[in-house]
Amino acid sequence: MSQWQTVCRGSFDFYYVFGLFRFAVIVHQIYKRYYEGKTQDQRFAMYGQGAMLLNQVALEVIKQSDL
Numbered sequence: 001m002s003q004w005q006t007v008c009r010g011s012f013d014f015y016y017v018f019g020l021f022r023f024a025v026i027v028h029q030i031y032k033r034y035y036e037g038k039t040q041d042q043r044f045a046m047y048g049q050g051a052m053l054l055n056q057v058a059l060e061v062i063k064q065s066d067l
Contacts, residue, residue: 013065017058024054 031047033039061067 013061013067017061017067020054020058020061024051024058027051027054 027047028051030044031051034041034044034047
């Protein structure tokens with residue numbers, strides 16, 4: 001792999017992980033509202049696990065990249 005490909009790959013991984021983190025925060029905020037009873041929509045009951053899954057995916061990307 002050339003130096004340019006390595007730099008591009010690292011940059012992509014950074015932005016991918018950053019996007020996953022931002023999405024996980026949004027999902028967790030929605031779950032927190034459900035957990036505290038501020039919304040009653042049952043679709044949000046599984047959002048806590050969804051946030052954890054997004055975090056796990058981000059950690060796997062970090063482990064496999066040069067981040």
